[in-house]
Amino acid sequence: MDQAKPLPGYLVQRFHGWKATAYHDNKAWYRRLYESGQHPRAMVISCCDSRVHVTSIFGADEGEFFIHRNVANLVPPYNPDGEYHGTSAAVEYAVTALKVAHVVVLGHSNCGGVKGCHDMCSGHAPELLEKSSFVGRWMEILRPGYERVAHLPDEGRVAALEKEAVVVSLENLMTFPFVRTAVETDRLTLHGLWTHMGDGGLEQYVPKLGFVAV
């Protein structure tokens, strides 16, 4: 591996700043996390989008949430075919090894992945239909959601699809036998959220009602 470069200077500087302050003042907590292992109460599945920081909006400290982030906060359906499934591996580790009590799927406004899915499914992004498009293939997970919003007027259709990304993921989570068993034996609860990053709003999915403000 010859192409790696040293860390940019501004990140080196910030790291040293963190170490001299936050780390220095909380050394005991970091050491404890190191020595006693993690015991997170929840898994959060969130988008890679740089504007979504679940640790901010919930005032979360290191150790609280096991966080998986992928494009459009999607969970694929259960499919144990022996191939690489990063999201499924994360869910399996959280539920069976860490035994988290909650899995929270957090969607958000202005999701580029969901916008791509919308354009692809409505015939406006042929390049995403190509086999070689990882983003296109990944967003196929959300196609059943697109079917449910396709009839909506233009305005609001993409936001509705962002919320479908949460619901589809919750549905797919229930296809994993270990998730279903944990839910049915009251060892795990599932939660769906969608945040509007412009106005700081947060909505939660409530069965029968849909998304309502927290």
Place this chain on the structure above:
Amino acid sequence: MDQAKPLPGYLVQRFHGWKATAYHDNKAWYRRLYESGQHPRAMVISCCDSRVHVTSIFGADEGEFFIHRNVANLVPPYNPDGEYHGTSAAVEYAVTALKVAHVVVLGHSNCGGVKGCHDMCSGHAPELLEKSSFVGRWMEILRPGYERVAHLPDEGRVAALEKEAVVVSLENLMTFPFVRTAVETDRLTLHGLWTHMGDGGLEQYVPKLGFVAV
């Protein structure tokens, strides 16, 4: 989707606290992020581990890093077979759509996923070899790394494998044509890091030298 539950009360409370303070005081910035889209300077590939907060150690603000988190911060090799590849989709989106300048792979001490890989490859975790184990199949990505550390003495072998997880991912990144092109045309740099969460240490991968303290 009938199984979703409302958000636990303490998270509702914390969210409202965030909204009344951090959001309220920075409304202009959140609104700008919403209206102008994201322009992250780097993609970070990090572990789901609850103890690893890349936003902390780099004092990162919303909008700075496009963050993908999976078990053991792994990137699989390029494989455009038309299936779901969440990590590859995230890399593709970051490099081709967002045109980030850096991709940083951040490994860490005490990684449960790497420990599982070590046990599986050394014959101590047969359950991870089963086809139905998502964690086991996912950790196969790191098997080439295990071959490189298998000869080491017990003590330190797992930590060495944690660092191999970074190197293997960097190597695999270079198998993506759009990554290789961006690197070779000086539009993208790759960086490998490993953090010791107990003593707050940070090491970076330097070709020829290996991991050295930042």
Place this chain on the structure above:
Amino acid sequence: MDQAKPLPGYLVQRFHGWKATAYHDNKAWYRRLYESGQHPRAMVISCCDSRVHVTSIFGADEGEFFIHRNVANLVPPYNPDGEYHGTSAAVEYAVTALKVAHVVVLGHSNCGGVKGCHDMCSGHAPELLEKSSFVGRWMEILRPGYERVAHLPDEGRVAALEKEAVVVSLENLMTFPFVRTAVETDRLTLHGLWTHMGDGGLEQYVPKLGFVAV
């Protein structure tokens, strides 16, 4: 005192969140509590255990309960020997200064202190017998309770001892002259509770019957 450290940042953030919401919205009530003093209706004696929040299960607001929490919710016998007695001081203040109407002793399942007492009394924790063990000496208060459950089968004996911790404390409360007088003049009632934190159960002590579901 040179060793004190600043408050961890996430707690600072959460405090500011609380102040901007719960405090802000209830300023009048907090101000009234400040200006008119406290008038709690009950004293609750509960365990330090992080999983026991008496304010949750009784939906208690600031100002309602005067709460003493110690290891295993124990009250020692009356012993005015001029030494420091924190629990006795709390009971005295609640009953004679605040004139609470109820004293509630709240035990709970999986109590680490009671488990230690069980192990110590049954000869499996010699380190707790040492003079220097504060936990061991404190749990001696419960030894009379151990004698009453020692004959029980293994299964269920520790839970029975958790309930004895409530009964012993109620018995010891009656050895305080000011408690006995208040009870006998109908100015104070005593209550014993035990909660199972796994299934959310709550049992109350009823003379002659023992513990029955609330």
Place this chain on the structure above:
Amino acid sequence: MDQAKPLPGYLVQRFHGWKATAYHDNKAWYRRLYESGQHPRAMVISCCDSRVHVTSIFGADEGEFFIHRNVANLVPPYNPDGEYHGTSAAVEYAVTALKVAHVVVLGHSNCGGVKGCHDMCSGHAPELLEKSSFVGRWMEILRPGYERVAHLPDEGRVAALEKEAVVVSLENLMTFPFVRTAVETDRLTLHGLWTHMGDGGLEQYVPKLGFVAV
């Protein structure tokens, strides 16, 4: 134990309300706390005062804080004389068994115990000097603090003594060998706080500087 009474009806009603709502919706989390034990990150030593809810101001959930509450949030000096020491037992359990990373001493405005100490030490409460006064004997722990504020003008002297209650407790904590060792090996940090319940203020103790707003 014949004097115990059934739980007052309004508390029975509130408990059933909690069980049908907060417990019901978070059954998985309560079950996890039951099955996996507690892993609190911090011990909080707070006053019994009904107006002080540390869980509120820090948005804390069940499982986060190991909470000891006594009159005036005091820690006595280390004294392993084989007698009952409830506070010392709580500190020992938190630091040596639970290995918490932080001990936070939280003082507050309008503390009745501190007011009593002030009156006793300044000769205005002879009844608290009697051997039989548990509150008086307990507040002797704070007498060294009184000596440090006795010269202050009337106005503000009691509030200064409330803050001394925090400092004296931090000093006494350091007399416990297991606390000192944990602090000196960076496994534990101590924190002093004082809250003004009327205006919702929070101050933290900073060595050399004294109490400053958070």
